Amino acid sequence: MLNSKQVDFYNSNGYLTVENVYSASQIKLLSDVTDEFVEKSRLVTEENDIFALESDHSENNPRLTRIKTPHKFHSVYEQAMKDEKMLDILEQLIGKNIRLQGSKLNMKMPGGGRQVEWHTDWGHYPHTNDDLLAVGVPLDDSTEENGCLMVIPGSHKWTATSHHEDGFFVGAVDIDSFDIKKAANVTSNIGGVSIHHVRTLHGSAPNMSNKPRRLLLLEFCAADAFPLKGISTSWDEWNKQIVRGKPTIQPRLEKVPVFFPQPLKIEHGSIFGIQSNLKKSHFTKSK
Numbered sequence: 001m002l003n004s005k006q007v008d009f010y011n012s013n014g015y016l017t018v019e020n021v022y023s024a025s026q027i028k029l030l031s032d033v034t035d036e037f038v039e040k041s042r043l044v045t046e047e048n049d050i051f052a053l054e055s056d057h058s059e060n061n062p063r064l065t066r067i068k069t070p071h072k073f074h075s076v077y078e079q080a081m082k083d084e085k086m087l088d089i090l091e092q093l094i095g096k097n098i099r100l101q102g103s104k105l106n107m108k109m110p111g112g113g114r115q116v117e118w119h120t121d122w123g124h125y126p127h128t129n130d131d132l133l134a135v136g137v138p139l140d141d142s143t144e145e146n147g148c149l150m151v152i153p154g155s156h157k158w159t160a161t162s163h164h165e166d167g168f169f170v171g172a173v174d175i176d177s178f179d180i181k182k183a184a185n186v187t188s189n190i191g192g193v194s195i196h197h198v199r200t201l202h203g204s205a206p207n208m209s210n211k212p213r214r215l216l217l218l219e220f221c222a223a224d225a226f227p228l229k230g231i232s233t234s235w236d237e238w239n240k241q242i243v244r245g246k247p248t249i250q251p252r253l254e255k256v257p258v259f260f261p262q263p264l265k266i267e268h269g270s271i272f273g274i275q276s277n278l279k280k281s282h283f284t285k286s287k
């Protein structure tokens with residue numbers, strides 16, 4: 001459970017770190033299963049439903065940018081997503097009816113693992129209200145050296161955050177639209193979690209260290225937050241994503257600022273593909 005100071009911190013800053021949420025054995029299991037996925041990726045030569053690959057990925061040197069929707073592919077990730085201690089925390093932030101919005105495991109391999117350009121998750125998936133957040137579960141200690149998440153505290157209250165360039169959705173904000181000196185590093189240790197609000201501006205640098213930075217990201221929303229892009233599965237499938245409480249047929253409509261994430265230059269599944277259309281990377285070393 002969070003104390004009131006932690007809840008206030010989250011509400012004012014749009015992010016929070018919480019220690020000792022997952023046990024060492026839970027993280028060890030997640031880490032071992034992730035190693036198994038990396039092993040399996042050796043035979044994969046192009047991006048598929050499970051793996052997003054670094055450009056230098058090979059059988060001898062498997063390098064992934066991401067395992068996509070890991071909860072669909074292994075029960076260990078699914079258990080982490082349904083963890084009661086973690087959901088108790090979320091209930092304090094977004095209420096008692098909670099739906100999974102998505103999951104991903106961002107793998108930043110040592111020696112150049114990819115940056116994520118500055119963006120808000122809201123820019124990618126606006127909803128009828130903004131009671132959405134992402135929980136970061138580090139499988140390795142997450143530090144400035146290995147490319148930890150960075151946030152702009154308080155940015156979740158900004159009224160407009162466009163992710164467009166020359167009229168196209170590029171999945172990242174204009175670097176001149178905010179003061180990068182205000183960025184805070186969100187370092188977290190194994191067992192702890194980071195939580196960021198859907199409208200919090202965040203990004204992360206390439207991993208130039210010799211240690212991996214693997215971060216399982218679990219995204220959740222209040223059950224009455226409905227995606228403005230529409231529901232892409234059947235109603236029954238969608239409601240299977242309720243992880244606590246009840247579904248509803250009544251979306252809660254709030255006055256929230258939205259730029260719709262279209263048009264795209266090229267249809268691209270992942271944030272990495274979409275952001276590759278950005279004219280200039282925010283992180284000069286890797287593009």
Ligand SMILES: O=C(O)CCC(=O)C(=O)O
Nearest residue numbers: 106116148149203204215
């Ligand atoms: O992996 C990270 O550091 C940031 C991830 C992120 O923001 C995303 O995948 O949308």
